[in-house]
Amino acid sequence: MQRNPQLNEKGELQHLLSTEGLPREILLQILDTAESFAGVTEREVKKVPLLRGKSVFNLFFEPSTRTRTTFEIAAKRLSADVINLNITVSSATKGESLLDTVANLSAMQADIFIVRHESSGAPFLIARHVKPHEHVINAGDGRHAHPTQGLLDLFTIRHYKKDFSRLTVAIVGDILHSRVARSLIHGLTTLGAPEVRVIGPQTLLPAGVEALGVRVFHDMRAGLADCDVVVMLRLQSERMRGALLPSAQEYFKHYGLTADKLALAKRDAIVMHPGPMNRGVEIDSSVADGPHSVILPQVTFGIAVRMAVMSIVAGN
Amino acid sequence: MRLHIKNARVVEPASGKDASGDVFVVDGRISREGGKADRVIDAKGLVVAPGFIDLSARLREPGHEYKATLESEMDAAVAGGVTSLACPPDTEPPLDEPGLVDMLRRRAKALSRARVYPIGALTVKLAGEALTEMGQLTDAGCIAFSQANAPLADTQVLWRALQYAATFGYPVWLRAEDAGLAKGGVAHDGEIATRLGLPGIPPFAETIALATILELVRATRARVHICRLSTAGAVELMRRAKEERLPVTCDVAVHHAHLCELDLGYFDPQCRLEPPLRGQRDRDALARALADGVVDCLCSDHTPVDEDGKHLPFAQAEPGATGLELLLPLTLKWGQAQKLPLAATLARITSEPARVLGVASGTLAAGAPADLVIFDPAASFTVAAENLRSQGKNTPFLGYELAGRVRCTIVEGKVVYES
Numbered sequence: 001m002q003r004n005p006q007l008n009e010k011g012e013l014q015h016l017l018s019t020e021g022l023p024r025e026i027l028l029q030i031l032d033t034a035e036s037f038a039g040v041t042e043r044e045v046k047k048v049p050l051l052r053g054k055s056v057f058n059l060f061f062e063p064s065t066r067t068r069t070t071f072e073i074a075a076k077r078l079s080a081d082v083i084n085l086n087i088t089v090s091s092a093t094k095g096e097s098l099l100d101t102v103a104n105l106s107a108m109q110a111d112i113f114i115v116r117h118e119s120s121g122a123p124f125l126i127a128r129h130v131k132p133h134e135h136v137i138n139a140g141d142g143r144h145a146h147p148t149q150g151l152l153d154l155f156t157i158r159h160y161k162k163d164f165s166r167l168t169v170a171i172v173g174d175i176l177h178s179r180v181a182r183s184l185i186h187g188l189t190t191l192g193a194p195e196v197r198v199i200g201p202q203t204l205l206p207a208g209v210e211a212l213g214v215r216v217f218h219d220m221r222a223g224l225a226d227c228d229v230v231v232m233l234r235l236q237s238e239r240m241r242g243a244l245l246p247s248a249q250e251y252f253k254h255y256g257l258t259a260d261k262l263a264l265a266k267r268d269a270i271v272m273h274p275g276p277m278n279r280g281v282e283i284d285s286s287v288a289d290g291p292h293s294v295i296l297p298q299v300t301f302g303i304a305v306r307m308a309v310m311s312i313v314a315g316n
Numbered sequence: 317m318r319l320h321i322k323n324a325r326v327v328e329p330a331s332g333k334d335a336s337g338d339v340f341v342v343d344g345r346i347s348r349e350g351g352k353a354d355r356v357i358d359a360k361g362l363v364v365a366p367g368f369i370d371l372s373a374r375l376r377e378p379g380h381e382y383k384a385t386l387e388s389e390m391d392a393a394v395a396g397g398v399t400s401l402a403c404p405p406d407t408e409p410p411l412d413e414p415g416l417v418d419m420l421r422r423r424a425k426a427l428s429r430a431r432v433y434p435i436g437a438l439t440v441k442l443a444g445e446a447l448t449e450m451g452q453l454t455d456a457g458c459i460a461f462s463q464a465n466a467p468l469a470d471t472q473v474l475w476r477a478l479q480y481a482a483t484f485g486y487p488v489w490l491r492a493e494d495a496g497l498a499k500g501g502v503a504h505d506g507e508i509a510t511r512l513g514l515p516g517i518p519p520f521a522e523t524i525a526l527a528t529i530l531e532l533v534r535a536t537r538a539r540v541h542i543c544r545l546s547t548a549g550a551v552e553l554m555r556r557a558k559e560e561r562l563p564v565t566c567d568v569a570v571h572h573a574h575l576c577e578l579d580l581g582y583f584d585p586q587c588r589l590e591p592p593l594r595g596q597r598d599r600d601a602l603a604r605a606l607a608d609g610v611v612d613c614l615c616s617d618h619t620p621v622d623e624d625g626k627h628l629p630f631a632q633a634e635p636g637a638t639g640l641e642l643l644l645p646l647t648l649k650w651g652q653a654q655k656l657p658l659a660a661t662l663a664r665i666t667s668e669p670a671r672v673l674g675v676a677s678g679t680l681a682a683g684a685p686a687d688l689v690i691f692d693p694a695a696s697f698t699v700a701a702e703n704l705r706s707q708g709k710n711t712p713f714l715g716y717e718l719a720g721r722v723r724c725t726i727v728e729g730k731v732v733y734e735s
Contacts, residue, residue, distance in 0.1 A: 004582075005582055020511065097628075098628065119630070119632055120629065120630065120631065121582070121583030124583050125583065125628070141629075142513050143513030143514075144513030145513065179513060182513060206509070206510040207510055208510050209510055
């Protein structure tokens with residue numbers, strides 16, 4: 001098999017495309033660097049000059065508010081110039097190919113491409129065709145990966161739980177369509193979390209998911225027992241149309257996180273959610289806003305993690 | 317015109333004969349003796365065998381000339397030792413009218429390279445609804461009827477099509493794939509698709525469809541050829557169907573005899589194929605079933621795709637691989653892995669597809685059409701875009717070191733390719 005396309009010939013991070021296959025040292029390097037940036041975001045002057053003069057192109061082929069905004073904030077705090085391109089309303093609709101779009105932007109002296117695309121693997125395709133000094137950061141591709149989200153989840157877990165070596169982590173909901181779940185699972189298994197569980201109905205679990213190193217539960221109560229971390233996934237309303245689920249109400253009955261179910265986890269368990277939340281579908285408001293929830297800190301940490309990723313790839 | 321091929325290693329797949337000797341060609345047919353030859357070809361150190369018969373090669377005409385032309389692909393065919401090929405009806409427009417078939421045959425004949433056997437569309441526009449005029453299409457030269465890779469979702473239409481075809485003895489060639497189960501899928505529904513986040517096609521999309529087809533064959537006695545098996549489960553169904561003596565045959569695309577889902581690597585669009593590359597166990601079952609005869613033929617499933625069609629994210633990339641020029645080396649590689657004698661190896665691309673097509677070629681018997689290939693089984697080469705004649709450079713085997721090079725291809729006694 002070919003060399004991991006994310007790493008350069010020295011084994012350093014050239015692009016961030018997936019948490020899969022990233023060595024433990026690189027994951028820790030990102031988390032540690034993010035730790036050092038967490039202070040910056042709390043300062044009066046929230047800027048460091050690490051990416052001064054660099055151009056960061058936000059290339060979003062799929063709508064997103066939160067991820068795009070946090071990347072933009074992160075880039076600006078690193079003093080980079082940020083150009084936002086909403087491709088759904090520009091070239092793609094005029095029939096320009098993905099690679100042509102990238103080649104054109106590259107001609108405008110880009111340094112970092114932040115790419116979101118509805119098709120799994122699109123950032124790999126772009127990474128294969130950019131110039132050697134350009135970097136690609138995957139901001140979510142299809143069902144495949146959302147590595148900065150996975151990393152900010154890891155950062156959050158480490159922040160509250162200190163280390164991974166004794167943790168039981170449960171990821172609940174639509175694993176089949178979730179790039180967030182995949183990225184978190186790879187990160188957790190690499191960092192040595194001893195038990196990663198996925199909880200959901202058969203219709204929302206991909207074939208052979210056990211091969212990712214997880215334990216499968218269909219019964220949420222059994223799956224939550226003694227967990228340290230509970231990660232709830234967003235349920236898209238279109239899942240009800242594809243014969244995957246009968247209704248949001250029935251989903252909530254089986255897989256919605258309520259205070260009652262959360263009580264089965266450890267007393268100091270944290271509850272995470274990549275957002276945006278559907279209250280009353282996958283999570284009850286009392287839990288989302290309750291003492292176990294670290295959902296808003298996740299967003300804050302996301303900026304530091306994205307600053308870390310951008311500064312590391314740009315430095316390699 | 318008389319040809320004398322001397323000092324050759326003569327391999328006759330139909331009989332298993334493999335011995336040194338001479339082959340004579342007189343007036344386009346193989347002859348027991350030659351008399352005074354117009355040309356003598358010294359094939360010292362080379363194999364002479366019947367020309368290869370490829371059950372699936374897309375020539376992309378009419379309609380897809382930007383991907384390939386009849387000229388480029390017929391060149392590729394003879395450079396690969398392929399002297400006869402069946403072309404699926406998924407052209408633009410599809411081969412659902414006698415005029416289109418007639419034009420294709422004339423154009424192919426004018427190029428005088430390989431023989432082209434068009435497969436007609438089973439349903440109008442391949443839409444899976446109305447039957448085509450199979451009688452008129454047969455008169456125009458169609459040798460069978462097929463949906464190519466287009467779904468046939470309505471089982472009643474399939475049943476009627478098989479009843480109608482059985483009435484007149486027209487062969488029907490079908491991919492076994494349940495349209496509903498395959499909908500939206502682009503990769504084998506397994507560990508790799510799960511990792512890569514690609515929508516999957518479960519293996520039972522094939523076995524369920526195959527079980528349906530076999531049940532309809534039992535009911536109608538239509539002669540059916542199953543195209544491009546991809547799963548171990550389907551192999552078992554075919555094994556039982558043959559034990560039951562149902563009138564069915566089947567083939568496997570040559571890339572499926574070698575590759576599996578692991579070869580997708582990091583979203584390699586060259587591995588976007590129909591059917592998808594499946595698990596290692598499936599691949600091994602296909603390779604073994606080809607050796608034990610449950611699978612009758614290997615084909616190239618030649619599908620030239622231009623660069624734009626492959627420079628896309630995996631799911632959007634156009635499916636298919638170029639294959640005419642790799643059929644021989646990949647067949648040899650499979651035969652070696654299965655420890656088969658050369659004659660048995662070559663049977664999968666000569667005598668067996670001839671039997672499926674019902675043609676007289678694919679043999680060296682006296683009187684047979686002089687469709688021949690002379691090749692060097694040991695000559696190795698690296699697969700590279702620049703040495704493929706096909707307009708499609710799309711193959712997962714780029715960069716592979718393979719053995720087996722064609723030196724000379726003869727169709728109806730005429731040398732159509734030499735290197």
